[in-house]
Amino acid sequence: MTDRVERALERIGRLDPELCAFAEVWDEEARARARSVDRRLPLAGMPFAVKGPAGIRSYAAQRLVAAGAVPVGSTAVPGPGTYWQTWGRGRHGRTVNPYRADRTPGGSSAGSAVAVAAGMVPLATGSDGAGSVRIPAAWCGVFGLKTTNGLLPSPDRTGLASAGVLTRSAAEARAYLDHVLDAPRPAPPPLALPLPAVFSADLGFARTEPEVAAVVRAAVERLVAAGVVQLLSDRTPFTLLDPREAWLSVRGGAAADAEGAGRAAGVRAENVRRLDGLFAGAELLLTPVTPNRPHGHEGPGEAYSTALTWAFNLSGHPAASVPAGFTADGCPVGLQLVARRGADVRLVEMAVAAESAVIRVRP
Template identity: 45%
Template structure:
């Protein structure tokens, strides 16, 4: 899409008659056909369906906005349903990690691994790999995904775009897992696009009546935010170059950074059994009790931290994008992310700059329900990166 148009800009132009939804969608299809042989971000392209949907567009905030759906997303997904109702047009399905892969920070289309548009030797992250690569390369302004351990935020960090996991239940899902890890969401090149798309998708749904209420577009005023910065939340250390980029960005924005200790119990003690529950596997009662202990302890520790600061800032990933061919290795670069799937806090990844020519993402976390605060702080910290070399 020439100039990497924003979703809101496309919607306004289509409603004004400056361009038709069909024209926008044809541009996205052409870009997908041109770039997919290089980046391998598509699981499938639905040309006929996209063209038919574009012809039916009749207004809506996202009128004519092309987007990709993460492969294996249920057809009845409330997120997809509500984006389409707002005028958006799905053009196909994006890649995710290969089933059974040792690490999930890759994408796989059945024959090749998804590549990062910043460097074709690198992975775009995962598991929403294809969506992040396509958004970064300007094929579409939005892509859907789900986040159970960083699957929106990790690829957003690797690809220099925005990935937002709202408070648990912010966007309804077709079926809630028993472990309570997965939150549906979107990746976008523009923070406002991500906010609008999230707002559109919120509110209780017949498939998920316990979802949080409708979340209007936030109007949180900018103010002198107080934040805590922790370069790591677990055992693995952050790469010094990533740490330096984020510290420099915090200093440049003038946010008040408060030194607040944070002692968390090991996330893996909770995430592994909870993931088992989410995926329909039985778990040992002792493991279930331990998961509850970790979740409770970490929620209390974070609640205490948020009595002193408005938000917590961390690296989204401990390193920049790793090689796309490291798929047989166990990689823990997304360690700061899965903490907040266990606790359910809102967390957003935005680009903070670059290290070694590759994007560095920072993560902003806020108290439960304070998604607007996380996004307001992230707006202060984000850096608008140029379009990557492959676009």
């Protein structure tokens, strides 16, 4: 049970001074837990990391510990003054993208994504209120899942944030869902391929960079060629109303004015109506995770990296990021998979089916 934890701690000690993924590392506590863990538990001895200083108290972390997994540390989250919440402040300094140190890893689950991408841990917890799991997963080239809003307990009173997980592959995320759900769930029925799907590069409002759109479109074409998805033909592209003001209004809570709250409710309801209509005939909605590539540490400028993710925090749908490829300058790009509310287990299985056809090695 101790070997896996020792390997994780060795990699953290060797790689973290450069990547700055961890805020704290619990070396001795992890070793002691690994020595004493019940070997009969399903996740006995599996090292994992938790998001931020309060991550060990999260519902998901406690369920993983109960299954025998060993927390080895807390990962970096944005520090004071990081308005865009796009990089973490680790114990050694600013968290950097493992592919390009001059770029952000995304946030706010920044350190969790970097720790998984660098192989320091096989799994890290996250939380996602606007894209905080999916964006760093996309920009660090790993798998990230935002669960259906309300599926797992969350301290976020607005209801926008839900628990999530980051792993090297979708298959590795199965263990997370297996052990954090309240009760054992029946195994999902085998997937009938191809899966009916709809693709949108911009959801009708986002200013997606042409190269990012091209990388994701090529990934979708590989899914079609592999028989994983079948794109539903429709002369009218699928669109949503831009959720920006609605998300900001909901996040503002009581501080939001009545007129703004009314507009937000209208946008939210209309987008839910459109998504319900889409999922009446499709299994998946496919989009880029972000409209932009990883930006520099100074911030994204006027771009909203959340433009294609936060609609699903408002609607509550589960969504995942699968590595789609790289831009010419070596930046990872993510493909977002969105499914029906409550279809989290099935979404992970669909992501597993997609990964082998989608993932491309770094150029």
